[in-house]
Each structure stands twice: as structure tokens, then as C-alpha cells.
Amino acid sequence: MTFKTDFKGRLDQYAGVVNEAMQQFLPKTDGLEHLVIEAMRYSIEAGGKRIRPVLVLEFCRVCGGDTEAALPFACAIEMVHTYSLIHDDLPCMDDDALRRGRPSCHVKFGEATALLAGDALLSLAFEAALCNNYRGRLRPGDVILAAHELAAASGAKGMVGGQQIDLEYEGKPVGLEVLEPMHRGKTGAMIRAAAKMGCIVAGAPQLLIDAGDAYAQKLGLAFQIRDDILDLTSTDEALGKPAGSDLVNHKSTYATLLGLEESGRMLGELTRQAEECLRPFGEEGHFLRELARYLAARAG
Amino acid sequence: MTFKTDFKGRLDQYAGVVNEAMQQFLPKTDGLEHLVIEAMRYSIEAGGKRIRPVLVLEFCRVCGGDTEAALPFACAIEMVHTYSLIHDDLPCMDDDALRRGRPSCHVKFGEATALLAGDALLSLAFEAALCNNYRGRLRPGDVILAAHELAAASGAKGMVGGQQIDLEYEGKPVGLEVLEPMHRGKTGAMIRAAAKMGCIVAGAPQLLIDAGDAYAQKLGLAFQIRDDILDLTSTDEALGKPAGSDLVNHKSTYATLLGLEESGRMLGELTRQAEECLRPFGEEGHFLRELARYLAARAG
Numbered sequence: 001m002t003f004k005t006d007f008k009g010r011l012d013q014y015a016g017v018v019n020e021a022m023q024q025f026l027p028k029t030d031g032l033e034h035l036v037i038e039a040m041r042y043s044i045e046a047g048g049k050r051i052r053p054v055l056v057l058e059f060c061r062v063c064g065g066d067t068e069a070a071l072p073f074a075c076a077i078e079m080v081h082t083y084s085l086i087h088d089d090l091p092c093m094d095d096d097a098l099r100r101g102r103p104s105c106h107v108k109f110g111e112a113t114a115l116l117a118g119d120a121l122l123s124l125a126f127e128a129a130l131c132n133n134y135r136g137r138l139r140p141g142d143v144i145l146a147a148h149e150l151a152a153a154s155g156a157k158g159m160v161g162g163q164q165i166d167l168e169y170e171g172k173p174v175g176l177e178v179l180e181p182m183h184r185g186k187t188g189a190m191i192r193a194a195a196k197m198g199c200i201v202a203g204a205p206q207l208l209i210d211a212g213d214a215y216a217q218k219l220g221l222a223f224q225i226r227d228d229i230l231d232l233t234s235t236d237e238a239l240g241k242p243a244g245s246d247l248v249n250h251k252s253t254y255a256t257l258l259g260l261e262e263s264g265r266m267l268g269e270l271t272r273q274a275e276e277c278l279r280p281f282g283e284e285g286h287f288l289r290e291l292a293r294y295l296a297a298r299a300g
Numbered sequence: 301m302t303f304k305t306d307f308k309g310r311l312d313q314y315a316g317v318v319n320e321a322m323q324q325f326l327p328k329t330d331g332l333e334h335l336v337i338e339a340m341r342y343s344i345e346a347g348g349k350r351i352r353p354v355l356v357l358e359f360c361r362v363c364g365g366d367t368e369a370a371l372p373f374a375c376a377i378e379m380v381h382t383y384s385l386i387h388d389d390l391p392c393m394d395d396d397a398l399r400r401g402r403p404s405c406h407v408k409f410g411e412a413t414a415l416l417a418g419d420a421l422l423s424l425a426f427e428a429a430l431c432n433n434y435r436g437r438l439r440p441g442d443v444i445l446a447a448h449e450l451a452a453a454s455g456a457k458g459m460v461g462g463q464q465i466d467l468e469y470e471g472k473p474v475g476l477e478v479l480e481p482m483h484r485g486k487t488g489a490m491i492r493a494a495a496k497m498g499c500i501v502a503g504a505p506q507l508l509i510d511a512g513d514a515y516a517q518k519l520g521l522a523f524q525i526r527d528d529i530l531d532l533t534s535t536d537e538a539l540g541k542p543a544g545s546d547l548v549n550h551k552s553t554y555a556t557l558l559g560l561e562e563s564g565r566m567l568g569e570l571t572r573q574a575e576e577c578l579r580p581f582g583e584e585g586h587f588l589r590e591l592a593r594y595l596a597a598r599a600g
Contacts, residue, residue, distance in 0.1 A: 027455075027456050027457050031457070031461065031481065032464075032465045032468065032478065032481050032482075033456060033457075033460075033461035033462070033464040033465050033468075033481075033485065035464060035468065036456055036460060036461065036464035037456050040456060083419075087415060087416075087419060090392075090415065091392075092390075092391075092411035092412045092415060093412050093415065111392035112392045112393050112467050113464065113467065115387060115390065115392060115393065115415070116387075116460050116463055116464055116467070118419075119383075119387060119418075119419075119422065119460050120455045120456035120460040120461075122419065122422050122423065123422070123451050123452075123454040123455035123456075123458075123460065124451070124455050124456065125451075126426050126447065126448075126450075126451035127448060127451035127452050127455060130444050130445075130447050130448035130451060131448065132448075140440035140441050140443075140444055141440050143440075143444055144430050144440055144443055144444060145430075147426065147430050147447070148426070148427060148430035148431065148432075150426075151423050151424070151425075151426035151427035151430060152423075152427050154423040155327075155420045155423035155424050155427060156327050156333060156336055156337050156340060156420035156423075156424065157327050157331070157333075158423075160333075160336060160416050160419050160420040160423065161331065161333035161336065161420075162333070163416055164332075164333040164335060164336035164413065164416055165332045165333050167412050167413065167416070168332065168333075168335065178332065181331065181332050181333075182332075185333065
């Protein structure tokens with residue numbers, strides 16, 4: 001692949017190739033089970049920023065890897081992210097009727113099919129990551145390591161663990177001692193996995209994997225704080241969901257706990273630290289530095 | 301591992317080593333997310349016949365593989381099976397309050413935590429399959445292939461697809477043209493994956509993988525027919541769930557569609573065919589032949 005040099009151009013390019021590659025992995029709707037596959041497609045095609053796949057591809061690139069061969073991993077992490085949104089929206093979880101401005105998967109397809117669509121997307125993620133499409137272009141040991149990373153990050157000590165903490169403290173005022181492990185799991189784990197998977201499939205040395213991990217750790221927390229700030233300061237239209245819902249629901253967030261000023265300061269500091277972590281990548285880290293600033297300033 | 305030579309002895313031995321190995325993979329309940337991990341443990345420890353892990357280990361053995369190194373795959377397939385039971389029991393699916401004579405996961409832990417426990421078990425399955433515990437004792441390419449098999453078998457064109465068909469035709473009278481693809485997905489896909497994974501991690505040639513697959517295909521269908529017969533002829537106690545529920549719910553099954561006599565004949569014929577498929581394994585296929593007869597005659 002050749003890469004656009006301007007930030008927005010490359011961001012869109014990555015999202016484009018990932019969307020196209022995901023179409024290849026999504027099964028055909030030709031059997032009696034077609035509805036669950038339509039539900040999977042509906043949620044995948046709802047869009048989103050594709051930030052996690054961008055991290056996989058760009059970290060692979062900065063480590064000198066084969067970005068095309070990393071595509072199955074970029075797809076895989078977006079499938080896991082999408083499954084988690086479908087299950088999160090279910091009535092027994094957040095009971096959200098809207099997602100990205102459209103009816104949630106269970107509103108459109110019913111609860112049972114949405115549940116199954118989420119389940120099948122998680123399996124599909126591993127089917128993609130472990131596919132044979134790029135045999136010989138990745139080291140098998142790296143494929144195993146990267147897919148293992150995805151499994152660990154999405155499980156009970158990662159994303160699902162964070163969601164469980166969220167459930168546990170729902171509607172209760174909490175402090176940072178709960179907020180931190182919750183977000184480390186809910187959003188942090190998958191963002192870190194994305195960066196690490198990109199480095200791993202590129203066959204990068206541990207030093208670079210660790211640098212990618214450290215960057216993603218800062219980026220993930222900054223991402224969450226920006227989310228919390230936007231909930232207090234943005235509009236329904238810009239967010240594609242009701243703004244101010246954290247206050248209405250008495251939900252403790254970085255923004256409600258620390259105030260807008262202090263959380264803004266923290267966001268700036270984390271973004272600076274994230275950029276700092278990219279030092280080992282030298283000039284090649286340019287896009288990732290810009291990505292950190294872009295996410296910190298985003299409006300929705 | 302050394303293996304007991306009597307059938308029941310080896311069956312119990314396999315279940316024992318798998319139960320022990322699963323304990324190693326289950327995460328600790330030491331964090332704020334402990335409840336979801338307790339729910340995972342509760343469902344894994346509810347027991348069951350561990351038939352799928354037995355197939356993984358025995359097929360690995362008959363192919364001359366390293367059965368100890370196949371343990372992560374035996375655990376993985378049981379974790380996938382367990383997650384599917386948890387999600388199947390949820391109110392939006394079968395709404396079953398009892399599983400193996402105990403309260404279902406969601407009755408004990410609440411719907412949201414049960415949903416997450418199922419999700420986390422699916423991720424844990426891949427964490428197990430892709431772990432590093434037996435580095436050097438399996439070929440990396442075989443590990444990838446076996447884990448890919450698990451992903452495909454559990455997804456929309458496998459187990460989840462079968463569940464979707466089940467949903468779709470719930471409460472409607474159906475013929476074999478629906479029953480067959482439904483069971484091919486719901487139970488067949490994972491039983492076939494178990495046999496194939498065992499052969500694959502042993503590094504077996506395609507001829508043996510195909511033979512294992514063919515055996516498992518017959519075994520899976522026979523297993524389902526035995527289930528359907530037992531529903532009509534057994535007791536609540538022997539089944540650990542209400543007997544006769546298929547009739548009460550007007551559910552089409554092999555036994556209700558074909559009648560007890562014809563389904564009994566089919567069960568016998570499939571069992572004979574399954575044994576026939578084991579020819580390439582010669583004398584070593586003894587345990588698997590006995591397994592087919594044992595499952596065809598089981599009381600619960």
C-alpha cells in the first residue's frame with residue numbers, strides 16, 4: 001500500500017481499506033440464518049471513526065511491517081469493538097435505542113438476533129485474524145501473539161471486565177479508584193491491543209511494542225476524558241446521541257469529578273505524554289502525533 | 301500422558317484433566333470485575349459430559365499427537381460450548397431458569413453479568429487456544445489452523461447460525477429441510493470442530509482430518525437424535541431438565557417428525573456409519589467406536 005501524506009487523507013484511506021476488507025470477511029446472507037448476518041452487516045456498516053484499525057495499520061507501518069497483511073487484524077479489532085457496542089446497547093445493559101443516529105441493532109432486529117450478531121462478530125474477529133489470506137507474509141508466531149493479545153484485551157481482565165465494573169457501580173457516585181480500572185478495561189484495553197497488534201504483526205522488537213503500548217495507554221485515557229468533556233459541552237447533533245446524559249443520570253465521569261477546567265488540563269497533558277512516547281519511532285511517528293492531537297480536539 | 305485402557309476410565313480421565321486445565325485459564329476473582337469471573341466459573345464448574353474436549357484429546361492421541369499440548373484446545377472448545385449455553389438460557393433466547401439442575405447463570409448473577417460472562421468465555425477460549433504454554437510442542441501453523449477452525453465453527457455459518465435458524469422457526473412446525481441445517485449449525489459444527497482440532501494439532505494429514513470430520517458429522521447428528529428421543533422417553537431426573545418439553549412446546553424434532561421407531565433406527569445407522577469412518581485409524585479407533593455406541597445409548 002502507498003500512503004497519503006496528509007493526516008486526514010491517510011485517516012480516510014485507512015478507514016476505506018478496512019471497510020472494504022471487512023466486507024470480504026462478512027459471511028454471505030444466503031442461508032436460513034441470513035438475519036443474523038444482516039444484523040452483523042448493519043452494525044458494521046453503521047460506520048464510526050475506525051480508530052482502532054487505524055492504530056493497527058499505522059503502528060504496523062511505523063514498525064516497517066506489511067500493512068496489507070495487517071488488514072485482517074485491523075478488521076478483527078473493529079469487529080470486536082462493534083460486537084461490544086451491540087451487546088452494550090441491549091435492554092439488560094445500557095438499553096440504548098439509538099447508536100450513531102440509527103436504531104440500535106436490537107431495535108432493528110430484535111434482542112435475540114442482536115445478541116447472536118454480537119456473538120458471531122466476536123467469532124468472526126478471530127476468523128479474520130487467523131485467516132490464511134496472507135500466508136507467508138507474516139510470521140506464524142506473530143499471528144498467534146497478536147490474536148492472543150486481542151483475546152486477552154477483549155476478555156474478563158480487559159474490555160468485559162471494564163463493562164462489569166460499569167454495571168456494578170451504575171447509578172452510584174464513584175471516585176477515581178473505580179473510574180480508572182473501569183476505563184482501563186472498557187476503552188483502554190482495546191486501544192492498547194490495537195497499537196500492540198500493529199507492532200507485533202510487523203515483527204517489531206519489544207522496545208517498540210512497549211512504546212506503542214505506552215502511547216495507546218495515554219491516548220485511551222485522553223480519549224475517554226474528551227468523551228466526558230463532550231458530554232457536558234456538546235450538542236445532540238454533534239454527538240449523535242443525547243448530550244448531557246451523564247449529568248442527567250448522575251454518572252461520575254472525569255469531567256464531573258474533576259470539573260471541566262482540570263479535565264481539560266489533564267487531556268492536554270496526556271496528549272503531550274502520548275506524543276512523547278512516540279520518540280523511538282522518530283520522524284515516522286508524525287501521523288500518530290497528529291492523531292493524538294486530533295482526538296483530543298474532536299467535536300463528536 | 302498415559303491413558304486408562306477401559307472406556308469409562310479414560311472418559312473420566314479426560315474430563316478430569318480438562319477440568320483441571322480450565323482452572324488454570326480462568327482468571328482470578330481479585331479485581332472490581334470479580335462478579336463476571338465468578339459467573340464464568342459457576343457455569344464452567346456446573347459440569348457436563350465434556351464430550352467436545354474428549355474428542356479433541358482422543359483424536360489428537362489417535363493421530364499420534366501430543367495430547368498434553370492439545371489441552372488448551374480441549375479447554376477452548378468447552379469454554380465456547382459453555383458460553384453458548386449461558387447465552388441460550390437468557391430471557392431473550394430460551395429463557396431457561398435451570399441448567400444441569402442448578403439455577404441458570406442469569407438467574408444466579410443477573411442478566412447483564414451472564415451476558416458478559418458468556419462474552420468473556422468466548423474470548424477466553426481464544427486466549428487458551430493461542431496461549432504460549434506449549435511453545436515448541438505444536439507447530440505454529442497448526443495452532444493457527446486449529447484456532448481458525450474454532451472461530452469458524454462457532455460463528456454465523458456454524459453454531460450461531462444454527463441458533464438463529466432455531467429462533468427463526470421457534471414455535472412453527474418445520475420439516476427436515478429446516479431441522480438439518482439448524483442442527484448442523486447448533487450442535488454439529490462444534491462437534492466436528494472438536495474432532496478436526498484434535499487431528500490438526502497432532503499434525504495429521506488431510507486424510508485423517510477428513511476421517512475425523514466425517515465421524516464427528518455422524519456422531520453429532522446421532523447425538524441430536526438421541527437428545528430428541530430422550531425428551532420423549534426419559535424423566536426429569538435423568539435429564540436434569542423437564543422431559544417432554546418438545547411436545548408441550550409443539551417443537552418439531554427428529555423424534556416427533558419421524559416417530560420413535562424410525563428415529564431409533566436412524567440413530568443406530570448413524571452410529572454404525574460413524575464407526576465405519578474410523579477405519580483409517582485402525583485398532584487405535586477403539587475408544588472412539590465405543591464413544592459412539594455410548595452416546596447412542598446414553599440415558600441423559
